[in-house]
Amino acid sequence: MKNNLIALLFISLLCSCDKELDVKPDSQITATSFWTTQEDVTGARSGMYARFRSFTDFNLYYLGESRSEIMGTGILNADFRIPYFQNRLNKITAPGPDWGSIYTVIHDINLILKYAPGIAFTSESNKNNILAEAYTMRAFLYFVLVRTWGGTPLLLDPTESFDPATIYKPRASEDEMFKLITDDLAKALELFPVNTYPTKRGAWSKPAANALKGDVYLWIAKRRNGGESALNTALAALQEVQKTDVALLPNFADVFSYTNKGNKEIVFAVRYQDLEAVNNYSGDMYIRDSDLPPGVDAETLKKIGLGGGMNWWAPSETMRKQFTADDKRKDKSFVEIYGKNAQGNPTFYTSIMTKFSGFIDANGRRFLDDIIIYRYADILLMIAEAKNALGQDPSAEINLVRQRAYGDQFEKHKFVSTSKTANDDEILRERLFELAFEGKRWWDLVRFNKAFDLVPSLADRKGQTNLLLFPLSETVMSRNSKLIQNPGYE
DSSP states (O other), X not given: OHHHHHHHHHHHTTSOSSGGGOOOOOSOOOTXXXXXXXXXXXXXXXXXXHHHHHHHTTHHHHHHTTTSSSEEEOSSOOGGGHHHHTTOOOSSSOOOOOSHHHHHHHHHHHHHHHHGGGSOOSOHHHHHHHHHHHHHHHHHHHHHHHHHHSSOOOOOSOOOSOOHHHHOOOOOOHHHHHHHHHHHHHHHHHHOSOSSOOGGGOSOOHHHHHHHHHHHHHHHHHHSXXXXXXXXXXXXXXXXXXXXXXXXXXXXXXXXXXXXTTOTTEEEEEOOOTTTOOOOGGGGEEEOGGGOOTTOOHHHHHHHOSOEEEXXXXXXHHHHTTSOTTOTTTTTTEEEEEEEOTTSOEEEEEEEEOTTOXXXXXXXXXXXXXXXXXXXXXXXXXXXXXXXXXXXXXXXXXXXXXXXXXGGGHHHHOOOOOOHHHHHHHHHHHHHHHHTTSSOHHHHHHHXXXXXXXXXXXXXXXXXXXXXSOXXXXXXXXHOTTXXXXXXOO
């Protein structure tokens, strides 16, 4: 059985993320010879990223943003997406994604961490870099798990047999989860041989690990009573990212251009390329030409360009009405579409997300933009958040983001520090404008303790804090008798 599992793993490794992650068939790898050469390890690394990409194409967005105030129904039947933005999840018909795809990647990681240390490399720094990437990836995935479901089973070894003691574990405590996450990050940061970015920024790096560390410790400070110690740790890690080869691009739209992937604002993004991946979640937020109503004005048609995808769900009015007309991020975030009624008057029809609008070829519009995990504007706003919580002035970082957003209208929007509470409100709002549709909003709302204040579908359920977590699906529960359901979903 062990050999069969390894053989299946090898088959899964034949797909790759980009040229940097290609598996080169330098040796004849079989179930009995796997994990003997450095090529085996680099192949496993490619498989780790390929499976991670499969998780990010839809599920990362469902977990990290779909329950926020950003999305609503489009012109088509939003179907299974409705319970997300209505916050009507349940364990049977609408549990949300299960954690299977996450643990699949964790299994890949655990194989690397088990076998790679014992394999000779021509370059020890290359081996250390792969190990560091694996530790960082595991920290990120457990961070996703604990924010989504609370404590989940801690699997630190690969599943290479059907030993029930290995496979079926109870849920760990959140304290145990965060200890593993912070320990893994500490190991990763020790192992990364250089503080630079890989080609195209499509893999974990030391700057990306520090970005994750800042994110983790902000959560520990604000959701786990970590206090000033955690805030200082977060701030220091985020400021380390600032010292690297990273910068805000002058034009907001250029950050997301398909032809400008891996630009200097990117800290880490998941690579999506033609012939390597299928359309990701952004294709569910656009619109086909055939679905456009009569009477759409020429300016709107120009913004849309060639249609594509399906308007299953759409940017909500709650989100759209907060943008001002002079915010340069507005058109590169969403477009409102108006038709004309029988009297010839403009009538709102739907909206589409334009931030990740892909590219156009002979087959139409293709939604293969990279999924950004961290970028510099996010880092700046997390620094502002940490500074504000520590009683420091967050103005510099917020205003760097706003200067790009408003250009010659910046003085009207210049941030001036007031109280901690008011500053926090402004930082959270700025994160909405800057990071909409990047899979972060729900976790931002939870971290700032604002989900029940800002999500319309939660307004009448204040105090039901169990709703901040997802239910465990009946499928997940049926696979492991040691699991206990989250409160409120029994």
